Amino acid sequence: MSWNDERVELLKKLWSEGLSASQIASELGEVTRNAVIGKVHRLGLSGRAKTAPAPTRPRAKTGRPEGQEARPQRPATIGNTALAQDLEEAPEEAPAPAPQVTDNVLPMAQRCTIMNLTESTCRWPLGEPGTDSFHFCGGKSNPGMPYCAAHARIAYQPVQDRRRDRRLAYL
DNA sequence: CCCTGATTCGC
DNA sequence: GCGAATCAGG
Numbered sequence: 774m775s776w777n778d779e780r781v782e783l784l785k786k787l788w789s790e791g792l793s794a795s796q797i798a799s800e801l802g803e804v805t806r807n808a809v810i811g812k813v814h815r816l817g818l819s820g821r822a823k824t825a826p827a828p829t830r831p832r833a834k835t836g837r838p839e840g841q842e843a844r845p846q847r848p849a850t851i852g853n854t855a856l857a858q859d860l861e862e863a864p865e866e867a868p869a870p871a872p873q874v875t876d877n878v879l880p881m882a883q884r885c886t887i888m889n890l891t892e893s894t895c896r897w898p899l900g901e902p903g904t905d906s907f908h909f910c911g912g913k914s915n916p917g918m919p920y921c922a923a924h925a926r927i928a929y930q931p932v933q934d935r936r937r938d939r940r941l942a943y944l
Numbered sequence: 945c946c947c948t949g950a951t952t953c954g955c
Numbered sequence: 956g957c958g959a960a961t962c963a964g965g
Contacts, residue, residue: 794949795947808959
């Protein structure tokens, strides 16, 4: 994958919106954050030096061992969402995921972040909090209810259901 | 440890 | 031009 016009345009947009290089790399796909940063600098739209004063850098030796090819490197890891996906994709009444904001481009599986939450979206948390795998179920919740039907059942297990044999249904 | 952007330089 | 390796921080 190379830098076609659309990808460069998206890069500019996201960069100007303050997204980090790794986040942009995830959105674009097929590139590492290093590639994004390199492109940003080549385009001359670097947010200007915030860290290193960039003085004389001796740059010790040539970094890469030439015989070896580049390491696989981290493929923009996504958190463990196995369980979460199970819950997400097998609700009893499949809640249609929230629509979309107008021009916002979300090549990744669009996720319900805090930005997309409304009065009637399920706030059941999924993914690892603090990471960008974290999002919300986003299913349709009934008025006054913070969760969709499926997650509400998990959240509010009635006492009479908690019999001895009751299968553990949470998380 | 995780992350951020910045820089160098072989390709 | 591209981006991995590395650096310099938070």
